[in-house]
Amino acid sequence: MKKDRGDIELAGxxxxxDGVTNVVDGVNLRIADGAYCCFIGPSGCGxxxxxxxxxxxxxxxxxxxxxxGQNVVGLAPVQRRTAMMFQSYALFPHLTVRENIAFALRxxxxxxxxxxxxxxxxxxxxxxxxxxxxxxxxxxxxxxxxVALARAAITEPRVLLLDEPLSALDEQLRVQMRQxxxxxxxxxxxxxxxxxxxxxxxxxxxxxxxxxxxxxxxQAGAARDVYAHPHDRYVAEFMGGxxxxxxxxxxxxxxxxxxxxxxxxxxxxxxxxxxxxSVGDKVDIAVRRDDVxxxxxxxxxPPGCTTSLPSRVLAIEYQGYFVKVMLDTVPDDExxxxxxxxxxxxxxxxxGDVVMATWATGSALPLA
Amino acid sequence: xxxxxxxxQTSPRANLAGWLYVSPLVLVLVPFFVAPILVVLAAxxxxxxGFGGLTPGFTLASYVxxxxxxxxxxxxxxxxxxxxxxxxxxxxxxxxxxxxxxxxVRNQLLAIGLFLxxxxxxxxxxxxRMISWIPLLGKExxxxxxxxxxxxxxxxxxxxxxxxxxxxxxxVHQLTIFMIVPIFNSMARIDKKLIEAAIDAGASRxxxxxxxxxxxxxxxxxxGTIFVVSIVMGDFFVVKVMSGGGSASVxxxxxxxxxxxxxxxxxxxxxxxxxxxVAIVSLILRTVDIRQEITR
Numbered sequence: 001m002k003k004d005r006g007d008i009e010l011a012g013x014x015x016x017x018d019g020v021t022n023v024v025d026g027v028n029l030r031i032a033d034g035a036y037c038c039f040i041g042p043s044g045c046g047x048x049x050x051x052x053x054x055x056x057x058x059x060x061x062x063x064x065x066x067x068x069g070q071n072v073v074g075l076a077p078v079q080r081r082t083a084m085m086f087q088s089y090a091l092f093p094h095l096t097v098r099e100n101i102a103f104a105l106r107x108x109x110x111x112x113x114x115x116x117x118x119x120x121x122x123x124x125x126x127x128x129x130x131x132x133x134x135x136x137x138x139x140x141x142x143x144x145x146x147v148a149l150a151r152a153a154i155t156e157p158r159v160l161l162l163d164e165p166l167s168a169l170d171e172q173l174r175v176q177m178r179q180x181x182x183x184x185x186x187x188x189x190x191x192x193x194x195x196x197x198x199x200x201x202x203x204x205x206x207x208x209x210x211x212x213x214x215x216x217x218x219q220a221g222a223a224r225d226v227y228a229h230p231h232d233r234y235v236a237e238f239m240g241g242x243x244x245x246x247x248x249x250x251x252x253x254x255x256x257x258x259x260x261x262x263x264x265x266x267x268x269x270x271x272x273x274x275x276x277x278s279v280g281d282k283v284d285i286a287v288r289r290d291d292v293x294x295x296x297x298x299x300x301x302p303p304g305c306t307t308s309l310p311s312r313v314l315a316i317e318y319q320g321y322f323v324k325v326m327l328d329t330v331p332d333d334e335x336x337x338x339x340x341x342x343x344x345x346x347x348x349x350x351x352g353d354v355v356m357a358t359w360a361t362g363s364a365l366p367l368a
Numbered sequence: 369x370x371x372x373x374x375x376x377q378t379s380p381r382a383n384l385a386g387w388l389y390v391s392p393l394v395l396v397l398v399p400f401f402v403a404p405i406l407v408v409l410a411a412x413x414x415x416x417x418g419f420g421g422l423t424p425g426f427t428l429a430s431y432v433x434x435x436x437x438x439x440x441x442x443x444x445x446x447x448x449x450x451x452x453x454x455x456x457x458x459x460x461x462x463x464x465x466x467x468x469x470x471x472x473v474r475n476q477l478l479a480i481g482l483f484l485x486x487x488x489x490x491x492x493x494x495x496x497r498m499i500s501w502i503p504l505l506g507k508e509x510x511x512x513x514x515x516x517x518x519x520x521x522x523x524x525x526x527x528x529x530x531x532x533x534x535x536x537x538x539x540v541h542q543l544t545i546f547m548i549v550p551i552f553n554s555m556a557r558i559d560k561k562l563i564e565a566a567i568d569a570g571a572s573r574x575x576x577x578x579x580x581x582x583x584x585x586x587x588x589x590x591x592g593t594i595f596v597v598s599i600v601m602g603d604f605f606v607v608k609v610m611s612g613g614g615s616a617s618v619x620x621x622x623x624x625x626x627x628x629x630x631x632x633x634x635x636x637x638x639x640x641x642x643x644x645x646v647a648i649v650s651l652i653l654r655t656v657d658i659r660q661e662i663t664r
Contacts, residue, residue: 057564078570090561094583104569107579155569 004081005068006158006191007033008054013063015049015215023049025215027063031193031208036185038202039195041212041238047195048087048163050212054193055084055161068158083157087164089148091136097147098123098132104155118154125187126150142173146180153188160185162194166201178204199239203227211235232368233284242286243335244367249281259283267307269364277366284367291363292337294325294355296347304360311335313353325349329357405642412635420629430636439621440637444644447617450532450607451600454539458596459589461540462547466588467581470555471563483552486545498538498609505529505537530612538610539600546599547592554588555581590656594649601645 008031015024024046031037039047052058054065056077064071072080083104092100098119099106105115123132126146136144145165152160165181166174182205185192196202202209203223210220211234218238219231230236236244247259250266257277258266269285277283293302301308311327318324323344329335337357349355412430415423434440465486473479489497504510505528512524527533558581566576582589604620618641625634 055568057568076570077568082568084565084568086561086565088561090559090565092562092565092580103566103571103579107566107569107571107575151565151569 004158005033009066011064014061016061022215027217029220034189034191035207036192036205037208038206039210040202045212046215047212051161051163051195055082056080081157082159082161083152083155084161085148085152085165088168089144091147093136096133096135097128100147101150101154122150122154141169142177145177159191164195230286236286241289243289244284244286244333245330246284249277249279249283252277268361269366270362286365286367287359289336290338291359293358294337295358297354297356301358305358306361308356308358311355311357313349313351327357408635408638411631412639414632416632430632433633434636443616443618443621447601450535451597453536454600455596457540458544458547461544462551462592465548466552466555469552486548505534532615534610535607538606543596543599546595550591551585551588554585558584586656587658590652590658594652597648598645
């Protein structure tokens with residue numbers, strides 16, 4: 001069914017609107033054909049600008065954008081065979097659902113019968129048949145989103161670009177539409193590039209997660225890589241689920257080093273990820289919140305744990321299948337333990353309790 | 369009836385407040401709009417002694433006279449010709465000026481500046497504006513002299529001034545702003561993302577104009593049309609001055625009637641014209657739901 005490759009390569013792409021600051025600053029990235037790629041970052045990090053440059057609505061100041069082996073800089077969106085789904089959808093308010101979806105075929109000069117048949121097939125695919133003759137204003141947010149998706153997909157693009165597609169929906173609908181996006185992507189078998197600022201959305205959907213900050217890519221990789229093995233403090237904090245601690249290296253012994261902290265014996269960290277550590281360096285480490293175990297003072301540490309940090313419980317939040325325990329372990333950063341519900345309620349803590357926070361030494365991750 | 373009348377009875381104070389809210393509008397509309405129309409309507413049914421004296425009564429003689437006169441039809445045709453020509457040119461110019469200001473001028477300050485520039489002709493009086501065409505269009509005017517100098521013509525063109533052409537030129541000059549403003553207003557409310565979405569779908573500039581901009585500026589076009597049509601059809605002064613007395617419009621006829629003290633015929637013509645205009649305006653409103661577009 002699909003003839004053209006939709007793999008994308010960004011090479012040294014820069015964009016500056018004022019000629020002084022680069023909104024996108026030397027981005028290099030390779031996105032495989034048929035991948036679901038999520039760009040994630042805070043607002044103003046340049047993720048939407050990258051999307052618009054791939055779509056052809058913005059020209060890069062420098063660098064190349066290659067789609068399917070062809071440099072597309074300067075080409076119109078139609079020639080790139082990309083389609084964009086706009087934030088808040090940008091549906092034509094004076095056209096019905098069917099006319100909206102058939103619009104691209106209409107301006108390509110397809111006959112009325114042909115384009116309406118194609119539009120109706122697409123309408124069925126996004127399950128909007130009973131709404132085909134309505135105007136966008138008469139649809140709910142989720143239905144509008146499906147119209148926008150259908151309108152973008154009808155031209156059989158090789159790349160579909162989605163600019164914060166779920167941000168206008170409420171929480172429940174967002175989860176539902178998220179699955180629908182993934183289903184559509186698999187059905188169409190084309191590359192999807194999705195811009196979002198919601199971490200959950202990105203890791204739930206993407207084959208490739210690209211974390212951005214101030215126009216630069218901080219880390220790009222599989223969702224699990226980015227979440228479980230963040231590259232640096234920024235990614236760890238942005239993706240969440242990690243406690244980040246910093247300190248100076250006290251001693252290095254072969255396979256691990258020890259971090260000076262407010263702990264009796266320091267923090268032992270395995271060395272595999274960072275070989276070139278020397279005594280006195282300032283280092284950040286990450287410990288997953290669900291790897292942290294809490295032990296009452298004086299009790300034995302679980303096997304494999306060599307570090308224990310005395311802490312006071314600051315707050316407790318019940319989250320259903322786990323309990324979020326906030327601790328004052330480290331002075332400047334927040335330190336949180338996600339304790340499984342059953343473990344927590346076997347011996348519940350209360351605010352103000354003193355506990356020992358500990359984790360298996362192997363699970364501490366030194367950051368760049 | 370009974371249940372609905374009880375809340376009205378219990379709150380005379382609220383009722384009074386309601387009347388107070390509308391009173392400013394009523395105070396303006398009744399003496400300046402409703403009363404004159406009623407006077408004209410009444411006068412159209414009165415008889416006259418031929419010397420300006422009116423005899424109260426009810427006769428359709430004036431209407432019969434107006435409707436039977438061959439002149440009436442001729443004048444309506446002439447007026448409609450001016451109206452249609454003026455409408456076409458103001459629409460074309462107004463649409464493209466508004467389009468340029470909204471979609472091509474990126475700098476908003478510049479757009480507002482250019483928009484204000486469109487109002488410059490209104491800084492001077494209507495009469496001056498018409499007179500100022502004479503040095504341009506007249507027999508020894510700039511255009512004739514230029515054409516003679518270039519050698520395109522050997523005799524000065526007489527058709528430029530004091531002709532139907534001059535009437536239409538003056539109307540277009542005067543009324544294009546009434547097209548620009550409402551069309552600009554409705555175009556400015558078109559989300560720029562829609563244009564981008566259309567480009568993304570592969571639409572050409574012409575497609576965008578035809579399929580997105582025109583349909584979405586319909587309410588502005590309709591409002592501008594109402595302004596232009598009602599002003600041209602209700603005018604006699606421009607026709608009189610710019611045609612040099614060679615052409616006449618519906619209103620110039622009843623201006624003449626008033627001049628010879630034929631008040632009831634003048635009133636009957638006025639009522640007729642009002643009805644024609646109401647019909648035209650309601651036709652426009654039927655095609656475009658302005659209310660829905662305005663409250664959008």
